[in-house]
Amino acid sequence: MDLQHSLALIVPEEILSVGGLVLLLAAAWLGDKASRGISVAAVVVIAAAAAFTVPVLCGGNMGADTQAFFGQLRVDAFAAYSKLLIYAAAAAALMIAPRFFDRWNAMRAEYPVLIVFAVLGMSIMVSASDLMALYIGLEMNSLAAYVLAAFLRTDSRSEEAGLKYFVLGALASGILLYGMSLTYGFAGTTSFEGIRAALSGGLSTGALFGLIFVLAGLAFKIAAVPFHMWTPDVYEGAPTPVTTFFATAPKVAAVSLLMRVSLDAFGGHADAWRQVVTFAALASIVVGALGAIGQDNIKRLLAYSSINNVGFILVGLAAATVEGASAMLVYLVIYVAMSIGSFVAVLMLRDAEGNQIESIADLAGLSRTNPAIAWCLLLLMLSLAGIPPLFGFWGKLVVFKAAVDAGMVLLATIAIAASVIGAFYYLKVGKVMFFDEPANKAQGRNDWAHWTLLIASTVFISPLGYLLTGWLGNLADAASAALFLTA
Amino acid sequence: MIQVLAFYLFAALTIASAVLVISARNPVHSVLWLIVAFFNAAGLMVLAGAEFIAMLLVIVYVGAVAVLFLFVVMMLDIDFSELRAGFVRNFPLGLLIALVLLAELVFGIGAYQAGRIELATGTADQVTAMADSNIAAIGQVLYGQYLFLFESAGIILLVAMIGAIVLTHRDRKDTRPQNIGKQIRRRPGEATRNVKPEIGQGVQL
Numbered sequence A: 001m002d003l004q005h006s007l008a009l010i011v012p013e014e015i016l017s018v019g020g021l022v023l024l025l026a027a028a029w030l031g032d033k034a035s036r037g038i039s040v041a042a043v044v045v046i047a048a049a050a051a052f053t054v055p056v057l058c059g060g061n062m063g064a065d066t067q068a069f070f071g072q073l074r075v076d077a078f079a080a081y082s083k084l085l086i087y088a089a090a091a092a093a094l095m096i097a098p099r100f101f102d103r104w105n106a107m108r109a110e111y112p113v114l115i116v117f118a119v120l121g122m123s124i125m126v127s128a129s130d131l132m133a134l135y136i137g138l139e140m141n142s143l144a145a146y147v148l149a150a151f152l153r154t155d156s157r158s159e160e161a162g163l164k165y166f167v168l169g170a171l172a173s174g175i176l177l178y179g180m181s182l183t184y185g186f187a188g189t190t191s192f193e194g195i196r197a198a199l200s201g202g203l204s205t206g207a208l209f210g211l212i213f214v215l216a217g218l219a220f221k222i223a224a225v226p227f228h229m230w231t232p233d234v235y236e237g238a239p240t241p242v243t244t245f246f247a248t249a250p251k252v253a254a255v256s257l258l259m260r261v262s263l264d265a266f267g268g269h270a271d272a273w274r275q276v277v278t279f280a281a282l283a284s285i286v287v288g289a290l291g292a293i294g295q296d297n298i299k300r301l302l303a304y305s306s307i308n309n310v311g312f313i314l315v316g317l318a319a320a321t322v323e324g325a326s327a328m329l330v331y332l333v334i335y336v337a338m339s340i341g342s343f344v345a346v347l348m349l350r351d352a353e354g355n356q357i358e359s360i361a362d363l364a365g366l367s368r369t370n371p372a373i374a375w376c377l378l379l380l381m382l383s384l385a386g387i388p389p390l391f392g393f394w395g396k397l398v399v400f401k402a403a404v405d406a407g408m409v410l411l412a413t414i415a416i417a418a419s420v421i422g423a424f425y426y427l428k429v430g431k432v433m434f435f436d437e438p439a440n441k442a443q444g445r446n447d448w449a450h451w452t453l454l455i456a457s458t459v460f461i462s463p464l465g466y467l468l469t470g471w472l473g474n475l476a477d478a479a480s481a482a483l484f485l486t487a
Numbered sequence B: 001m002i003q004v005l006a007f008y009l010f011a012a013l014t015i016a017s018a019v020l021v022i023s024a025r026n027p028v029h030s031v032l033w034l035i036v037a038f039f040n041a042a043g044l045m046v047l048a049g050a051e052f053i054a055m056l057l058v059i060v061y062v063g064a065v066a067v068l069f070l071f072v073v074m075m076l077d078i079d080f081s082e083l084r085a086g087f088v089r090n091f092p093l094g095l096l097i098a099l100v101l102l103a104e105l106v107f108g109i110g111a112y113q114a115g116r117i118e119l120a121t122g123t124a125d126q127v128t129a130m131a132d133s134n135i136a137a138i139g140q141v142l143y144g145q146y147l148f149l150f151e152s153a154g155i156i157l158l159v160a161m162i163g164a165i166v167l168t169h170r171d172r173k174d175t176r177p178q179n180i181g182k183q184i185r186r187r188p189g190e191a192t193r194n195v196k197p198e199i200g201q202g203v204q205l
Helices: A003-009 A011-030 A032-058 A077-102 A110-127 A131-149 A156-187 A192-201 A205-221 A230-237 A240-265 A267-293 A298-319 A322-348 A371-385 A392-405 A409-435 A448-461 A463-483 B002-023 B027-047 B051-075 B080-085 B087-113 B134-145 B147-168 B180-185
Strands: none
Touching (some): A003 A011, A011 A032, A011 B147, A032 A110, A077 A240, A077 A463, A110 A240, A110 B147, A131 A156, A156 A192, A156 A230, A205 A240, A230 A298, A240 A267, A267 A409, A298 A322, A322 A371, A371 A409, B002 B087, B027 B051, B051 B134
């Protein structure tokens, strides 16, 4: 447990922080003209961090050797799995940004720098095994995210999104900290291992309060109902590349964190939090599905869709088993691919003057004016709805299977029934694109980065994705085995 | 014995100055009494053997009070000439306070040399005697056990700073900042011009 061992374990974080600092200097000296180059460099930095994370996942690292800095961090296969997913999503958010911001001359060199620091924060979040490390990582990510939401300074909606996200995020942090202080007060330690040991005798009312507050704070970060109110506004107002980022990377990080807290620190008291998680899961599925129906802005619709998806992920957590955790991890990969794909498709829709098209009515007849994007978007929507031949179905299947195996048949049944409501609005988008009279709005050229990402994610969610199930399942099993090692 | 005496002195003065903070009519006086209260609270911390907190109290709170002072001065309409008018009349009071503070310093240092005050403790096993001074002990924890978190907190502050600059910094075109390089490079020919005006015509500038 000496310093050298700890430092060797956190090489990805070191690369990210040093890389972020160097890029910050580059941004200060070279100015906004170099922002494209800096974005490329940021992708390279993130790829380098990923290269040092892959062996940890493939080796299935777990146990005492993975503890760094007196057990404040645990760099095991579970952390590596989430980290790789976060790195991939962040790289996508970097690649799609320049073309979007160029429209307003708003691409600035700080965008990639902030993304790198947000990724660093998320890296700390997913490897945290101490309440303090958890909070530090969460705040680092959140602070960068608040700024990113308001990045388009000339757009009042973007500013509103930033402010709203900041105020509500600060409130959630307060709730989380209150819960953490209660937990610390009743457990006498902040390390997850210590909390687990201290609470093994039984959960006192005070510790239960702490648990509930911690869960509420984290539920805000993953936008689970009833803490979801900010999501549609922030997703709509934030610049689309930033929304892509919000819908993917921080969600993966917060879900992983929630898994670590509930299955590791409070793993001995699954009965205490199962009720809360079950409610949040069902409420998210239903509110996400019903809320999306009335939306006429595609970004708001996708925001409700992400709330809906978080509900399905939480179904896996309610099972509180190794299979449940593994199913959540599989679902997360598919969810990230679907989100990146659909937001990139939205990003590619521009009218003749180059303005972004966000209203669903303007998508009318897209299949005739821009068939490639229309087909990709249709496949992504059907996959989000969980229609069988597509890969989105697999994610829902494994999650429901885990819930049924854990004896939660009722939860799984209600969730499946509610997912039918969700299918309605996904199909509505398809109907508008394929059967309505063309509005002839969408056109405009797009660069290769958009096409690459859109096609890659569409291929991933297409039936071809099933070729990966074995491999993905093995990795997720290794990761959840590492998570459950102490349990 | 000296510790107990010093304790009552500091405690009484903390309360007295705190009362004066809220009862003083003049906001400037309130702020000054607040400083006295903080100094006395810091003295109490020294007596309890927590030198680090004592220093924090003085540095942080007195720093904050300086800001508050500026705020009061800027926001409220205070006639400073009137304040200075009573200097000779109030001189004995000022001298008295200075003497009290001096006495406190002497007491405080004396008490500190004599060892920290014996605090009543609930359970004996929770109080472990510290070999080092507080500051060394805090340093050990901060730069040893919590090194990673400490450095990460530094990055959070950096991110906050980047954020503030990204959101507020604007390149203003209407300002004329001094460009020293340009000033030095300037040649007489660029700035002056020889003209020979006709008599009675005036000059064209």
